Amino acid sequence: MSKLKQRKDRPTIGQVMDEAGVGRRQFMKYCAGMTALMAMPPMATTAFARQLRAARRPTVIYVPYQECTGCLESLTRSFAPSLESLIFDTISLDYNHTLQAAAGTAAMEAKYQAIQENYGEYILIVDGAISTAENGIHGMAVGQTFLDQLKDVAEGAAAIVAVGVCAAYGGVAAAHPNPTGAVGVADLIKDKPIINVPGCPPIPEVMTGTLVSFLASGVPELDRHLRPKAFFGNTIHDRCYRRRFYDRGLFAKTFDDEGARNGWCLYELGCRGPTTYNACATIKWNGGAGWPIESGHGCIGCSEPGFWDQGGFYEPVTAKLFSERGQSVAAAAAGVAVGAAAGLAAKARKKKLASETE
Ligand code: SF4
Ligand code: SF4
Known part of the structure; x- marks a missing residue:
């Protein structure tokens, strides 16, 4: 099980929870809910909670390519105030050009700064398919194709989470006759752990649950399509x-x-x-x-x-x-x-x- 490298200069999730005033009972209730969703036995809750509290706040870089923003809408529509959103707040979302104020060149500079400062240690979330036809010219931003952008940002990632069916398998963008040659992340990146969280959009709790479980115990058990079995194990x-x-x-x-x-x-x-x-x-x-x-x-x-x-x-x-x-x-x-x-x-x-x- 591949675990995320922990940065010692980052607070643990337990410290962030304490500062936010999240009580032990509330935290344990959340962990019990998560372990139940992942079909883990009840006795696993204590160990899961301990691992999650000890995990250090990771940097997350979220990049959108050929997408409709539905997956991000779904993720940000988790019911508030929820502990999932508090935990999500504890992730350092260092780049997301839909949510952040910076745009254009300034946004790209913010991304490169986040990559440099956290090289080899950040979680990369990819939303949307990647165009490959004609060297990827059908999907571009700031003069660079999404294809080249993905290769750049994936190089320094510790792991990649592909959210939505488009990032996972090409999805709607790859529908016949697929004029842009759209594909999913795993078709292009072969040397990083990849977790697919497909759906159109994915269920918000499945997205946050996958991230939380990854923080607590590393890459979860995946099926042959790289989906966490805990959420995608049954039809x-x-x-x-x-x-x-x-x-x-x-x-x-x-x-x-x-x-x-x-x-x-x-x-x-x-x-x-x-x-x-x-x-x-x-x-x-x-x-x-x-x-x-x-x-x-x-x-x-x-x-x-x-x-x-x-x-x-x-x-x-x-x-x-x-x-x-x-x-x-x-x-x-x-x-x-x-x-x-x-x-x-x-x-x-x-x-x-x-x-x-x-
Ligand atoms: S019921 Fe089927 S189509 Fe509808 S959201 Fe769930 S997996 Fe997707
Ligand atoms: S029981 Fe019927 S409605 Fe339900 S998933 Fe199966 S085929 Fe669909």
């Missing part, structure tokens, strides 16, 4: 509250039929939950107020490589997609077949009951 379908309808073969056929009104499964309306790994079904959105499937729309697979080109959003998941995700096509097909058979049996029972009561 949406694994944890979806509509799963009981899927298992019984009860599917909405349109967005306003009886099935939709009864909250049945959205598989036949194109839900990508069975092939999408993310924590929406458990952490939810807007401080836990709800999430897309609860609002009546299927998952569109925004945290997966290949998003946006996964076939139409309103066609059921294909066998090809199941197999691209490394999932068993036979098991998935069997699940649908069992569900469909159960659905037919349920329909037959309903018809029989109706004829008996006429």
Whole structure:
């Protein structure tokens, strides 16, 4: 597990928490919530809290490339006042040209100063895809391509966190026919630890949780797409509250039929939950107020490589997609077949009951 080099001249997070008046009980409650989200056993909370308190405040450089600012909007919309935001305040965000006052050349100078002063020790957060077509000329700022900017800033980073599906895998910017040759960070940088936190946008708590867990114990366990397993270890379908309808073969056929009104499964309306790994079904959105499937729309697979080109959003998941995700096509097909058979049996029972009561 690669750990961040600790700068002795920086206060520890524990010291910053004490100065901010965060009590032990509040801090422990936060750590218990974090370890639960990451599916760690309850006894791990004390060790996690100790490691987090001892971690020194790191420098973070946040660079935006081909992006829509949705990921930064999501990150800054975490529910305030929250301990996540306090912890995020304890990170020294030395460069973020969307949030900082400086612009143009002054902003670039601030970035180079932050790089020089913290060379080899900063966390680099990348937001947005990187254009590679025609030497990257489709994405530029201050006379330099994003491609060259990324190579410069990545060289001195201790680790890179790619936030959003665009920074992780190219995302929306890489959608067919991808005229700018957009790619994700891991396609270009091969010699640094990279953690992908995909989503369009990612869940704020997953972004802050990944950073906090990295501060406490280094690069977390990642899946084959470099996502933290703690947050991306299950499919949406694994944890979806509509799963009981899927298992019984009860599917909405349109967005306003009886099935939709009864909250049945959205598989036949194109839900990508069975092939999408993310924590929406458990952490939810807007401080836990709800999430897309609860609002009546299927998952569109925004945290997966290949998003946006996964076939139409309103066609059921294909066998090809199941197999691209490394999932068993036979098991998935069997699940649908069992569900469909159960659905037919349920329909037959309903018809029989109706004829008996006429
Ligand atoms: S297909 Fe979608 S709506 Fe149906 S159970 Fe799976 S995740 Fe939920
Ligand atoms: S439900 Fe699916 S599409 Fe919606 S935010 Fe979660 S992973 Fe992305």
